[in-house]
Amino acid sequence: MQYDVITYGEKALLLRFKNEISLEVHHQVKSCYHYLKNNHIKGVVSLIPAYNSLTVLFDPDKIEGKTLKVFLENTPFQVSDEVVQAQKTVEIPVCYEEAFALDLQEVSEKLNVSIQEIIDIHTAQPYLVYMLGFAPGFMYLGGLDQRLHMPRKATPRLRIPAGAVGLADQQTGVYPLETPGGWQIIGQTPLELFSKEQPALVAMGDLVQFVPITEKEFYKIKKS
Amino acid sequence: MNIEIISSGLSATLQDDGRMAFLDKGIPACGFMDANAAHLANGLLNNAPNTVLIEMMLLGIKFRTNDAIAIAITGANMHPKVNGKEVAMNKVLQIPKDGIVSLSGASTGMYGYIAFAGEIEVAPVFGSKSTYVPAAIGGVNGKALEKGMVLSISNPKPINVHAKVKTNTYLNSIEVACLKGPEWELFSLESQTQFLNSTYTVSKNSNRIGIRLEGTLISMPVVDEIISSGIVKGTVQITKAGNPIVMMADAPTTGGYLRMVNLTEKAINQLAQLPIGGTVTFKIRT
Structure with a gap:
């Protein structure tokens, strides 16, 4: 496994992998992340796995940065089938009906793909959660079909509702909280991706399968 | 005992050392902006450094105590007064029952801290009491302090030492x-x-x-x-x-x-x- 361990301020080290977004690198990051999470290294207080990096935050009162660096450089991290297969598939119901699909008509016209086809393509296969970040519970999903690659809106919306499902270039994702944003909104999930009781529905490395639902079903799930 | 917020300042929130355990879920750490000043306030009162306290941005708050309590004010100089009389920062202050503590705009620094000899009673969310307003978690229902809010302080403890620390100077x-x-x-x-x-x-x-x-x-x-x-x-x-x-x-x-x-x-x-x-x-x- 190829990575560098570099200084990242006084309380963190950064494991930097190959400069690309790929399944191979994802599995390497995931392997290191799982290893450090499961082995409770003294002084390591938090981890931020990303596409091709792993930030390791530590408490300098408990472990010296130098010591941790040597440890990280010399730990024989390995990508195992166990780690690769450690993933759950989470179904996320999405209502693509007009009331929630603010930009679906426009996306359909621009991409020259019918609304039904967009829904079919968007729900055809599960997406890999490469990482979480940007906002509480926000998933960076990989594997969006090329036919749905759509640029962001020229002017971001000031308010996008929590649960909105959108497209932006090669990405698709769900807004966990009401925020401003520039994604093209094609639907909305009634699920809470983030709540006080549960920090996120999914973990890095999981799969997300969008499942189309009707407006009626949306409100039924929302109520329960 | 409790304190009642009479005026809320610009943006005053409850903070502690922050929420480190869920960075991998995209949840920000939050916590003290100036950990040094916050730890100083807690230290004066023999609180653990991580004890939740009030952080005020630029403009101080005003509150009433319903019982006597020891507090400490550090960080930005917001010219604290107790019952209208100027008091010193960076030392233990004994606030009497029905005391009014008021702070004004910061003349130096940005963030002021008020620690209490006791524990502000709010529930931790994901291992921290730090307020994170965008996701409405931590602090008092995930909100910045507002006029009329009442904060309960449990286990108030007497602080008899007249601890005082060197005043921080904040330059421009x-x-x-x-x-x-x-x-x-x-x-x-x-x-x-x-x-x-x-x-x-x-x-x-x-x-x-x-x-x-x-x-x-x-x-x-x-x-x-x-x-x-x-x-x-x-x-x-x-x-x-x-x-x-x-x-x-x-x-x-x-x-x-x-x-x-x-x-x-x-x-x-x-x-x-x-x-x-x-x-x-x-x-x-x-």
Whole structure:
């Protein structure tokens, strides 16, 4: 496994992998992340796995940065089938009906793909959660079909509702909280991706399968 | 015992050392902007450093106590008064029953802290009591303090020592120490020199998420962003336009701008207290 361990301020080290977004690198990051999470290294207080990096935050009162660096450089991290297969598939119901699909008509016209086809393509296969970040519970999903690659809106919306499902270039994702944003909104999930009781529905490395639902079903799930 | 908020200041929130355990779920760390001043306040009262307290931005709060309690005020100088009479900062203050504690605008510094000899009773969320307003978690129902809110303080303890610490001086012009950041090497030698030779001014668009700096735009390399990666407090990112932003307590857990330098822990606390319009220069510590 190829990575560098570099200084990242006084309380963190950064494991930097190959400069690309790929399944191979994802599995390497995931392997290191799982290893450090499961082995409770003294002084390591938090981890931020990303596409091709792993930030390791530590408490300098408990472990010296130098010591941790040597440890990280010399730990024989390995990508195992166990780690690769450690993933759950989470179904996320999405209502693509007009009331929630603010930009679906426009996306359909621009991409020259019918609304039904967009829904079919968007729900055809599960997406890999490469990482979480940007906002509480926000998933960076990989594997969006090329036919749905759509640029962001020229002017971001000031308010996008929590649960909105959108497209932006090669990405698709769900807004966990009401925020401003520039994604093209094609639907909305009634699920809470983030709540006080549960920090996120999914973990890095999981799969997300969008499942189309009707407006009626949306409100039924929302109520329960 | 409890305290009642009479006036809420600009943005006063409950904070502790922060929420470290769920960065991998995208939940920001939050916590004290100036950990040094906050720990000082807790230390004066023999509280654990991580004890939740009130952090005030720029403008102080006013509150009433329904019983006697010892408190300590540190950080930005917001000219505290007890029952209308000026009191000292950075020492233990005995507030009488039905006391009114009032603070005003900061004459030096940005963030003021009030610690209590006891525990402010709020429930931890994901291991921390720090308020994170955007997701409405921590503190009092995830909100900044508001007029009329009542905070219960459990296990108030008598503090008999007259502990006092040296007063911090906050200047309007500082030099801070930093370490080379993960993308330092991506910048040309000219850009690096440009950054280190420039004086930056704190923008009014600064907050708990980040301190935006105005000044010389850094000449950007051709590759002006990275594949999204982890962000830690004190990271100085350079936007595509060439503006530095120092990521602070409420910063998102990941980002894609180039990370030029990282402030030292001491520098993070210093910069947190630099007021809007204050100036900063950076010096690489090797």
